[in-house]
Amino acid sequence: MDQFEIKTTNPEETGNMAMKLAQHLQAGDVITLEGDLGAGKTTFVKGLAKGLGIGRTVNSPTFTIMKEYTDGRLPLYHMDVYRIENSDEDLGFDEFFDGDGVTVVEWAHYIEDQLPEERLDVFIRYIQDNTRSLIFRPKGKRYIKLCKEFFTDDGISD
Numbered sequence: 001m002d003q004f005e006i007k008t009t010n011p012e013e014t015g016n017m018a019m020k021l022a023q024h025l026q027a028g029d030v031i032t033l034e035g036d037l038g039a040g041k042t043t044f045v046k047g048l049a050k051g052l053g054i055g056r057t058v059n060s061p062t063f064t065i066m067k068e069y070t071d072g073r074l075p076l077y078h079m080d081v082y083r084i085e086n087s088d089e090d091l092g093f094d095e096f097f098d099g100d101g102v103t104v105v106e107w108a109h110y111i112e113d114q115l116p117e118e119r120l121d122v123f124i125r126y127i128q129d130n131t132r133s134l135i136f137r138p139k140g141k142r143y144i145k146l147c148k149e150f151f152t153d154d155g156i157s158d
């Protein structure tokens with residue numbers, strides 16, 4: 001399995017990493033984001049939004065499930081499916097996954113069956129204090145290429 005890993009030592013670095021990743025994203029891209037409470041998921045999404053040129057403040061959409069930001073280079077659909085927990089019901093996510101923007105799904109394993117097969121899975125692991133490990137697992141050709149470009153062209157070591 002292709003896997004790319006980078007350690008960050010403060011929240012700004014995590015945000016910057018996501019900001020750079022955003023430069024490589026295109027319409028229809030799907031990123032899942034997993035990590036314990038306080039790992040840095042929101043920090044990562046804020047960076048993505050900034051990288052897409054979104055000026056609005058990004059907050060966790062836990063209570064609304066989805067927030068939409070449309071003032072950037074591409075729309076950003078930020079989902080937090082924590083409260084859906086293991087629902088088999090088709091909640092119409094495909095409309096966003098196949099849509100004209102970038103979709104980020106926090107706690108994505110709760111809707112595993114409804115996720116597109118091709119996607120970028122990102123795991124944020126707490127290492128200690130301000131150190132986090134960002135692990136990228138691309139699924140499918142498009143995302144493998146994206147990770148290779150991101151890690152090579154942007155000089156981010158694997």
Ligand SMILES: Nc1ncnc2c1ncn2[C@@H]1O[C@H](COP(=O)(O)OP(=O)(O)OP(=O)(O)O)[C@@H](O)[C@H]1O
Nearest residue numbers: 008009010011014037038039040041042043130132
């Ligand atoms: N290297 C780092 N990367 C990201 N966040 C870090 C890092 N070091 C320290 N932090 C701190 O960890 C916290 C991460 O909070 P954040 O809200 O982004 O996490 P979260 O995964 O979204 O949590 P929750 O699931 O509770 O919403 C922030 O207080 C941030 O300052």
